[in-house]
Amino acid sequence: MCHLRGLLALALVLGICVVQNQGGSLRRTGQLRHRTASDEGVVVCSICPDAVLIEPCTCICHNATSADIRCGPELTSCEELTDILNVATPVSQYLRLVVQKTSLQCMLTNDIWGPTTFQEILLVENQFSIVDNHAFAHFNKSMKLLDLHKNRLQDVCFSTFNNQPHVEIINLNDNKINFIPGLGNMEVKELREIHLRGNSLKTIMENTYQLMPKLQVIDYSHNMISTIDPGAFAFNTRFNDNRLTINLTNNLIEKFRHDAISGIQNVTLNLKNNKIQDLSEFYEVLQDTNFKAKIFLNGNPIICDAQLCWIVQNKTIMSHFDDFECTDSALTLYSLSPDYLGCSM
Structure with a gap:
């Protein structure tokens, strides 16, 4: 074992990438770029760009075919991010782009990104406040997750999500969003979860989700919602019979209209910690959902x-x-x- 450790150390000094075989021997694999530890030995990762060219960001490998580009507080400008994302890469797509805990506050536009694509975009705990109409159009063939939680988002052009036919999860928690358009403005057919906790929303408009047939989670908790329009949770069609959970906890709702829901039966309504006193509308909610709805009301007066x-x-x-x-x-x-x-x- 000591002999193996010595060879590994020497290989790192010489810039040689090695892998420990199952039998314990070592073999040379070429120029060292990036390594990740595993229980079976040293995992070779040759898909990352040159580490110097993407500083202060880093490339983190999960295995030989999957890696993240991660940027932290050392990243000082969106121009610097754009330069990094335009660096030549050995592959055209990575698993994840993470930009976290930076001071970046530029408008999110499609011009920021380079040619590389990602399946998951996490721009979290930054200072972004505006999302442009085509901000993520570059990722319309790859993106499955978009996480923008804990920014300062106020102006979000929600129609930008129409360009994302593959996105499954959108996380906009803990921002300053005060408006989401209704009337079928968003058509995101693969979306399973949308998270809007901790914003400044006051109203849920008619037909906001009618063109999202695969939704399983809608989270509006910890907002200031007092009004829910008829048809707010109306669905034209449902592509599956998975239960939809609508989280409306910790808002200012005094009455939940039975006609807020249509086109769905398996639904959980979490209305804890609101201002509801009259429960008469819930009988029609149960009727309209063929008595499949689950209703949570603890914490109401x-x-x-x-x-x-x-x-x-x-x-x-x-x-x-x-x-x-x-x-x-x-x-x-x-x-x-x-x-x-x-x-x-």
Whole structure:
């Protein structure tokens, strides 16, 4: 083992790339570029560009055919990023571009990127505030994930996502977004998750998601939403029967309209920690979803009185709700009885 370590050290000094065989012997593979450690020995990565040419960014290999380009706080300008992304690379596509915790605040436009493409774009914890209409058009044949969380985004041209036929996850958490267009402005047919937690949204407009038939997660938690338009979660078609989870926790919603949802049955509505008192609309929500909806209401100012009789008198209907707490007592939904509520039979 000591002999192997000595040979490895000598190889690194000489700039020779080596791999440890399963039998423990060493073989020379050529010029050393980038290496990653693995349990089986030294993994050769020849797909990264010259390390000096992409400084202060780095290339991190996952295996012989997959690598990331990562840039951190040392990156000082978008021009520098553009220069780095225009460096000649051994391959035309990498797994991931990560730009994190920088002071960059330029407008995100399609001119920033070089010829290289990525499957995942993570521009997180920066100072970006504006996303141009064609900001990510260069990646329309490759991008599956776009993560822009913890920036200062206010002006996002959401139609830019129409250019992304393969994107599956969009993360816009913890920005300053106060408007998302409705009326089918976005057509993203492969999108499975959209995350909008911690923004400044107040309204969900009609038909915002009608052209996103594969959605499984919509996260609006920790906004300032008080209005949900009819048809806000209307779908023209669903390409599968996967459950859709709509997270509306920690907003200012006083009433959830039953006609906000259409075209879907398997849906979970998480409405915890809002201002809902009247539950009458939820009977029609259950009817419209063929009694497949799950509804979470804990943390709302719900008075447990005769208005809940239609729930408490039917254990099947009750099973579609969480065991929310009553604000007028220490009781929870599942502990209530028709007699306690004074329900007429």
